Amino acid sequence: MGQSKLLASIVAGAAVGAALSMLDRATREKTIASTKKMKEAISYYAANREELQVLVEEKVLAAKVLCESVSDNVNTIAEKVDEFKDLPSTIQGMIEDTKTAFTLPHKE
Structure with a gap:
């Protein structure tokens, strides 16, 4: 079988x-400025390796x-989810207690 051309096609498309993006002047100027800034940072940290390590x-x-x-946080x-799982049974118990309190005949 022939070798896959996917990777070569991706690289060619990216290139x-x-x-094409370099045809835009603003993009070109920004790319040049970014490249210069990156070059300065690399040079600085190459000379100051201890600072890079820190x-x-x-x-x-x-x-x-x-x-x-x-x-x-997770x-x-x-833990809160576990507490909420118990909440319905607690509420059901409270409802039953309240219902019982109101339905029992009261002695006056």
Whole structure:
């Protein structure tokens, strides 16, 4: 069987799309500015690897804290759902008690 041409077609389509988008002056200028900014950042962090390491560690820590927070929130929601599952039987009991209280003959 012949080799699939899907990947080659996707890459070719992306290249054509990128080339066509560069015909727009604003897109071209923004792309050039973004590329220069990225080049400066890469050069800076290449010269200051310790700062890059600190930055990455901060981002990893922030992601870890976020994951823990989400996990805590999910656990809290699961507990609340369990509480709500018991609620109908509690309400039914209260209704039965109220009904009994109003239907019993009262001694005066």
